[in-house]
Each structure stands twice: as structure tokens, then as C-alpha cells.
Amino acid sequence: MVSPQSNCNFPEWLEVIADEPSYIVACTTRGILDGAPSPYSTFNICHYTGDDMADVRKCRSLFADWLGVSPDRLIVPRQTHSVDVAVVDELPVKPEVVEGVDGVATILKDVVVGVSTADCVPVILVDPQAGVAAAIHAGWRGAVGGVVQNGIRRIKELGADMARTLAFIGPSICVDCFEVGEEVAARFPEECVVRYADGRRPHVDLPGYVRTVLCGAGLREANVRPFDKACCTRCHPDRYFSARSIGVDSGRNFTFVMLKSQVVTERPG
Numbered sequence: 001m002v003s004p005q006s007n008c009n010f011p012e013w014l015e016v017i018a019d020e021p022s023y024i025v026a027c028t029t030r031g032i033l034d035g036a037p038s039p040y041s042t043f044n045i046c047h048y049t050g051d052d053m054a055d056v057r058k059c060r061s062l063f064a065d066w067l068g069v070s071p072d073r074l075i076v077p078r079q080t081h082s083v084d085v086a087v088v089d090e091l092p093v094k095p096e097v098v099e100g101v102d103g104v105a106t107i108l109k110d111v112v113v114g115v116s117t118a119d120c121v122p123v124i125l126v127d128p129q130a131g132v133a134a135a136i137h138a139g140w141r142g143a144v145g146g147v148v149q150n151g152i153r154r155i156k157e158l159g160a161d162m163a164r165t166l167a168f169i170g171p172s173i174c175v176d177c178f179e180v181g182e183e184v185a186a187r188f189p190e191e192c193v194v195r196y197a198d199g200r201r202p203h204v205d206l207p208g209y210v211r212t213v214l215c216g217a218g219l220r221e222a223n224v225r226p227f228d229k230a231c232c233t234r235c236h237p238d239r240y241f242s243a244r245s246i247g248v249d250s251g252r253n254f255t256f257v258m259l260k261s262q263v264v265t266e267r268p269g
Contacts, residue, residue: 011066013043013059017168017225022128027170027255028063029239044241044251046116048078051251067112067258075113076254077101079137083147085154088113102142105134105154106259114256118243119178119233121210122170122255125151127160133257138210140180144187148213162218168225170255171240174232175205 010016013031016024031043040051045060047053057071064071075088077098085103088111098104104113105125115122115137123136136151155165175194185193185202192212194203207227214224233253237245240253 011062013062014066015171017124017170018166020128021260022131023126023133023257023259024067025124025126025168025255025257027122027253029171029253030241030251033238039241039246039250041251045074045076045254046252047076049116049252050249069110069112069258073111075104075106075111076116077104077137079116081137081139081141083142083145083150085134085136085147085150087154087158089158102138102147103134103136103151103154105132105151105158107132107158109259109261112256112258114254116252116254117170117172117233118241118248118250118252119173121172121207121227122253123148123151123210123214124168124170124255124257125155125160125165126168126257126259127155127165129164130159130161131259132158132160133259135255135257138206140184140187140204140206143206143210143213148210149217152214152217152219163220164223165219166223166225167214167219169207169210169227171231171233171253172207172227173234173242173244174227174229175203175208176229177232177234177244178204178206180204 016026018025043059044051047056060071079102080100082102084101086097086101088106106113114135120139125134132155134151134155179201188204192205192209211226215221233240233242234244241251
């Protein structure tokens with residue numbers, strides 16, 4: 001299971017999933033909620049869901065400082081539940097490259113690529129040997145439409161080998177919380193749908209479906225690190241942003257990967 005690492009060197013608004021010599025995979029969270037929280041408190045770097053841009057810039061500056069990069073090396077696509085995955089292979093990134101895409105692949109070192117979620121499934125792909133990584137946003141529309149397969153296609157074009165590629169599934173909504181209508185449930189294989197004899201609406205195991213897609217696309221089952229139900233965004237709105245719990249007009253969790261040019265031995269506390 002993918003579970004956050006516990007380390008006193010990590011800030012309260014960050015959960016590190018994997019921190020290896022050649023890459024880091026992590027997710028930003030809401031951080032510590034003081035007083036009466038707003039739908040955007042306390043830590044949000046997403047620029048297109050209604051937050052005050054001064055606060056977004058402040059959070060991005062803190063984020064970049066902790067990673068030891070400049071804010072212009074944070075690649076935050078504006079997602080639209082599409083199946084499009086962009087390739088970022090040079091800086092600076094033209095705004096249109098990451099406008100309306102739901103995934104970003106890269107070979108660049110010390111560049112952060114990630115996706116914003118608030119119940120949807122974030123997927124990180126890494127081939128450390130090839131030096132290729134991608135971040136993918138898989139809501140139910142993108143998942144059944146092929147966004148994960150498109151992300152895999154992109155990293156293969158950049159030299160990734162599926163036998164080596166690792167996949168990390170970040171915090172998202174669990175099957176117990178993802179109630180849907182029959183029109184949505186019908187888009188998924190029956191093994192990913194929970195139906196109830198008492199007539200309740202069906203539930204879909206979206207992280208489980210994404211895991212099935214990853215394994216079906218050639219990744220080794222042992223290299224697919226599944227979602228930890230304890231990290232359900234809807235179950236824990238005090239810890240994660242959740243559209244189903246606090247509304248669509250709210251902050252977003254940012255799940256990201258950064259390929260490292262060198263081993264980072266110390267970071268700001």
C-alpha cells in the first residue's frame with residue numbers, strides 16, 4: 001500500500017510517498033487547520049479553483065523553497081478531465097502546453113510535475129533508470145477514457161521500460177465513499193463495482209480500476225503501489241481537500257514527482 005512516510009524533516013503540508021536518490025514522489029495536503037478553515041486553507045498551490053492568487057503564490061514559494069528549486073520549475077497543469085498528457089522537455093514551459101491537459105511527462109531534472117486532485121486518483125509513473133517520469137490525473141471520466149494509457153504511451157516514447165516502471169497511486173476517494181449513478185457504474189468492469197441488494201446506489205472502486213489498468217498496460221504488479229484506504233480524501237477532509245466533502249470551489253491536493261539531478265541531503269524544516 002502507498003502510505004505517507006513519517007519524518008520530522010517534512011513540513012506539515014507534505015506527505016512523502018517515496019524519497020529515493022534519483023527521485024521524490026509526494027503529495028501536498030491541507031496542512032494544519034487553525035481556527036475556522038476556509039475551503040482553501042491552509043496550503044493550496046492550485047491556481048484555477050477560486051483561491052486568492054496571493055495565497056497560491058505564497059504556498060508555491062514555500063513549496064519550491066523546500067524542494068530547493070525556483071517556482072518556475074513547478075509545473076501545475078490546468079486540468080479539464082481530458083485524456084491529454086503533455087510532454088515537458090524544455091524550460092520555460094509555454095502556458096498553452098499545460099493548458100487543458102490531465103497529465104504531464106518529463107525527462108527534465110529538478111523540475112516538479114504534478115496533478116491537482118480533490119477525490120480523483122493521482123498517478124505517478126517513474127522509470128528511474130531511464131530518467132523518465134509522469135503525473136496523471138484520473139477522474140472517472142479520464143480513467144475510462146484512457147488518460148492512464150496515454151500517460152504510459154508518453155513515457156514509453158521518452159524511453160521508459162514497463163518492466164522497470166514504478167507506479168504510485170496517491171490519496172483519493174475510497175470505494176466506500178464513491179457513490180455513483182448507474183450511468184457511471186456501467187462504464188466500469190463489474191469487478192470494480194459494488195452493488196447493494198437493498199437498492200442503494202452503486203459504488204465504484206476508482207483506485208482499484210486504475211491499478212487494473214496499470215497492470216494491464218504492462219507494469220509489473222509488484223511495481224504498482226496501490227492506494228491506502230486510510231488516505232481517503234473524503235474520509236479525511238481535515239487532512240486532504242475533498243470536493244465531495246467541502247465543495248468543488250476549494251483547494252486541491254498536489255501529487256507530484258521530481259527527478260533529481262543530485263542527492264539532496266538537507267532541506268528546510
